[in-house]
Amino acid sequence: MSLAQEVGRGLDGLSQLRALLASGRKPGILRSLDFDFAEVAKGWALFIGTPGEHAYNPLGTVHGGYAAALLDSACGCAVHSQLSAQQGYTTLELKVAYHKPITRETGPMRAEGRIVSIGRRVAFATADLLDANQRLYASATSTLLVIDTEPDSARGKPKDQTSN
Numbered sequence: 001m002s003l004a005q006e007v008g009r010g011l012d013g014l015s016q017l018r019a020l021l022a023s024g025r026k027p028g029i030l031r032s033l034d035f036d037f038a039e040v041a042k043g044w045a046l047f048i049g050t051p052g053e054h055a056y057n058p059l060g061t062v063h064g065g066y067a068a069a070l071l072d073s074a075c076g077c078a079v080h081s082q083l084s085a086q087q088g089y090t091t092l093e094l095k096v097a098y099h100k101p102i103t104r105e106t107g108p109m110r111a112e113g114r115i116v117s118i119g120r121r122v123a124f125a126t127a128d129l130l131d132a133n134q135r136l137y138a139s140a141t142s143t144l145l146v147i148d149t150e151p152d153s154a155r156g157k158p159k160d161q162t163s164n
Helices: 003-008 013-023 028-033 064-080
Strands: 035-041 044-049 087-098 109-118 122-131 136-148
Touching (some): 013 064, 028 064, 064 087, 109 136
Antiparallel strands (some): 122 136
């Protein structure tokens, strides 16, 4: 069972994410990269992180994966906030544009994600990674697959039967 399901089983996506925030519990990626899930609203999510040497690459700047993880999290949770209790999602594609190098001197950063559109099977989201002065360091567009998490039999549909 996922952490989101543990703290918000049976709740819609927005209520589930609010329960996660209220619990104070962090999924592994937030602990590993030392960033926080800070706020959520319908179609919008905010992650905050302060880059440091824990995320440095050999060139002396923050690895691009740090920015990508913040942006992917913001896009994903923006979409999650509009799902029903019977839905989940996974990222199909993430395109990141890096605008400025990030270092420990950059200070706290905000990854703000928002939904562009959401359909029955696919959602599109964007996110920006900004410093405290609202300077843009990276941006992303994301395509996400919306998944039914409840088995067909629970929704009253017969299971797919294939003949031999």
